[in-house]
Amino acid sequence: RHRRLVEADHRHLWHPFTQMQSWLAEEPLVVDEGDGVYLVDTLGRRYLDGVSSLWCNVHGHRVPEIDAAITAQLGKLGHSTLLGLASTASIECAEELARVLPRGLTRIFFSDAGATAVEIALKMAYQHHQLRGDAERSEFVSIRGGYHGDTIGSISVGGIDLFHRIFKPLLFQVNQAPQPYCYRCPLGKRRATCAMECAGAVEEVLERRRGKVAALVVEPLVQGADGMITQPPGYLRRLRELCDRHGALLVCDEVATGFGRTGTTWAVEQEGVTPDILTCAKGLTGGYLPLAATCTTERVFESFLGPHEAQRTFFHGHTYAGNPLACAAAIASLRLLRERRVIEGLPAKAAALADALRPLAEHPRVGEIRQRGLMVGIELVKDRATREPYPYAENVGHRVILEARPLGAILRPLGNVVVLMPPLAMTEAQLRELAGIAGEAIRRATAEA
Ligand code: PLP
DSSP: OHHHHHHHHHHHOOOTTOOHHHHHHSOOOOEEEEEBTEEEETTOOEEEETTHHHHTOSSOBSOHHHHHHHHHHHTTOSOOOSSSOOOHHHHHHHHHHHHHSOTTEEEEEEESSHHHHHHHHHHHHHHHHHHTTOTTOOEEEEETTOOOOSSHHHHHTOOOHHHHGGGGGGSOOOEEEOOOOGGGOTTOOOGGGOOOHHHHHHHHHHHHTTTTEEEEEEOSSEEOTTTOEEOOTTHHHHHHHHHHHHTOEEEEEOTTTTTTTTSSSSGGGGGTOOOSEEEEOGGGGTTSSOOEEEEEEHHHHHTTOOOGGGOOOOOOOOTTTTOHHHHHHHHHHHHHHHHTTTGGGHHHHHHHHHHHHGGGGGSTTEEEEEEETTEEEEEEEEETTTTEEOOGGGOHHHHHHHHHHHHTEEOEEETTEEEEOOOTTOOHHHHHHHHHHHHHHHHHHHTTO
16 A cells, blocks of 8 residues: 555655655655654554644644544534635634734634735735825835745745745845844854844834835744744844834734744743734644634724725635634634643743753754754754854755654754754653654764765
């Protein structure tokens, strides 16, 4: 069966963000089952799911409460629309989500992926200013190295050159500020002497584009896809102040960081910041079904209020937005977060993971280990002293994940950064085991380099 599936995969499936010629030359791991924090492949081998199936699985796989909620919903209604109708599941889901949103965020617009949640945030921010008579505010500011999805709008505000370069002619112009990447500061600063010039650079952009900026878009606390780039304390707070001073909305993209990933329900909490718009997706359904949300303050929502003839409609909507099955999964996942006191248990788990990773920090090929909660990036370097990166062609991150498989874990690289994004449900012992496997895989993959 395994062989037949591999052949069919190679014949038909085009994988996302994948160099297909390399894919076709390799033996793929075919996931067949989930079992708690483990995945099982078609050859019956078990792996710790070290990346929560692309950062979205919160409670593990085949969680009885979530399975039951989806099954019960399936017995009532598989799909309906939010265009002109409401559904029980979508209302209850919005209510559950609103309960945990940062104070001040009350309005929820559903969609189906992180990228679309961001796309919606951009259109909403733009239209918000238009409706308030501020027609000049049509530009966005974002941060280099940011990742907000792969649709044209979300790529436009994204800042990972490798993903975006090829599409440049299709994108709209965005003002980008330097990345707060302390290990390789683009402004040439060192942590000891830094006065957060990266935030100062955002201020310069806002000054330069005074009165023209609709919103500043940022991943709060950690830029995930560029390699778990952790921001200096106070950075997000500074951005909030700058947006307030310059009349721009602050859009915080919590698609990766939301639902406990960084140790608190939302990353923005750690900076005491409430954004004007917050986007979330991945962990919303516990990693079960596609659902995303763009959440706003009353102030943003009120811009869209007006009589029929005023045409204040927000012209956006997807066929599957607020799908009842996805909403049922989200309700069950949000309830589990509360009932199992998942967030309360995270500091001890994060500490156990940090402790287990500590010996790895001394490894000659490890430049830096960056961690916030259960979100970890281990940056590999050719030379610790000079911080010389591995050349792209050496594909060292990929070599690490191939070494990790026979050791019993699924990991994912981001270039030269090895990522750990385990389900929040992992026990401290499992987190230690995962860290051990990552360490051993790094040792093996870099031994001959
Ligand atoms: N925003 C952030 C911060 C992300 O990390 C991602 C995906 O990794 C996205 C948006 C896009 O989400 P999706 O893949 O669901 O479109």
